Amino acid sequence: MEESHCIQVNGMQFSYDYKTPLFFDFNLNISAGSRCLLVGANGSGKTTLLRILAGKHMVGGRDVVKVLNFSAFHDTNLVCNGDLAYLGESWSKAVGSAGELPLQGDFSAEHMIFGVEGVDPIRREKLIELLDIDLQWRMHKVSDGQRRRVQICMGLLHPYKVLLLDEVTVDLDVVARMDLLEFFREECEKRGATIVYATHIFDGLETWATDLVYVQEGVLKRSEKLSEVKELKDLPNLLSVVESWLRSQTKIEKNPINPTPQIKKSSPFDTSPFRSSRHMAYYR
Numbered sequence: 001m002e003e004s005h006c007i008q009v010n011g012m013q014f015s016y017d018y019k020t021p022l023f024f025d026f027n028l029n030i031s032a033g034s035r036c037l038l039v040g041a042n043g044s045g046k047t048t049l050l051r052i053l054a055g056k057h058m059v060g061g062r063d064v065v066k067v068l069n070f071s072a073f074h075d076t077n078l079v080c081n082g083d084l085a086y087l088g089e090s091w092s093k094a095v096g097s098a099g100e101l102p103l104q105g106d107f108s109a110e111h112m113i114f115g116v117e118g119v120d121p122i123r124r125e126k127l128i129e130l131l132d133i134d135l136q137w138r139m140h141k142v143s144d145g146q147r148r149r150v151q152i153c154m155g156l157l158h159p160y161k162v163l164l165l166d167e168v169t170v171d172l173d174v175v176a177r178m179d180l181l182e183f184f185r186e187e188c189e190k191r192g193a194t195i196v197y198a199t200h201i202f203d204g205l206e207t208w209a210t211d212l213v214y215v216q217e218g219v220l221k222r223s224e225k226l227s228e229v230k231e232l233k234d235l236p237n238l239l240s241v242v243e244s245w246l247r248s249q250t251k252i253e254k255n256p257i258n259p260t261p262q263i264k265k266s267s268p269f270d271t272s273p274f275r276s277s278r279h280m281a282y283y284r
């Protein structure tokens with residue numbers, strides 16, 4: 001591993017059905033300490049990539065997907081010791097070896113939060129205050145945004161080294177979202193944590209993110225420092241930049257220049273029939 005890269009993906013292949021590749025020869029490096037935005041159209045593979053980085057899918061050998069120099073899938077200690085944390089959409093939270101815990105039921109927020117073991121009480125208090133959580137909330141009666149706050153709090157209790165976020169701020173009000181983003185910034189700047197954040201909401205992120213990764217139908221299109229994204233000089237904000245990428249992607253999909261795929265003989269996947277331009281792209 002290059003010292004500064006705490007996430008490394010080397011020639012990754014992944015398919016949900018063993019026929020149609022979502023990722024084919026996919027490579028990505030993310031530097032330690034970065035706050036990296038992961039962007040792309042619906043269905044482009046962001047959630048899948050985050051889940052792979054979180055060790056939830058096996059892909060190839062030990063060297064294919066490495067986090068903190070360990071294999072994301074094989075080295076289960078990464079998740080168990082709290083170094084690697086993943087916060088996704090589902091209303092459940094994997095807590096170490098306890099497995100998936102439900103976040104909806106007739107129990108209190110306090111029960112959920114204080115049920116996580118081995119936590120620094122000062123960090124816990126800080127998160128409860130930051131997320132404005134009332135410990136008496138009954139989890140089956142709270143709003144989506146309140147339940148989300150509890151989920152986020154639980155996910156952040158351990159001081160992770162790498163945090164993977166799959167659009168978890170979507171239900172939060174503006175104040176909670178901005179406070180949380182500020183907390184994440186501190187985590188990176190003070191503790192050297194690394195964050196990869198998949199989102200469609202770009203408000204306030206121009207000054208928050210350090211890096212930008214753009215995935216189009218499983219293909220890595222851009223991976224660069226935010227300060228080096230040349231389009232940001234001409235367009236008013238990040239939203240406009242990402243919008244322009246997604247719009248030009250849609251145009252290409254509607255009017256492909258060369259619709260006839262050239263199939264590599266070495267491909268491990270059944271390449272026929274192609275279901276979309278994504279699948280043709282691998283074999284050009």
Ligand SMILES: Nc1ncnc2c1ncn2[C@@H]1O[C@H](COP(=O)(O)OP(=O)(O)OP(=O)(O)O)[C@@H](O)[C@H]1O
Pocket residue numbers: 016022040041042043044045046047048049
């Ligand atoms: N469990 C699954 N089984 C089969 N196909 C799946 C599964 N999960 C996702 N896919 C497919 O993989 C592709 C990528 O999905 P993914 O959820 O990773 O995209 P995404 O970029 O996160 O999308 P969004 O922005 O809508 O959240 C999609 O075509 C999707 O239909």
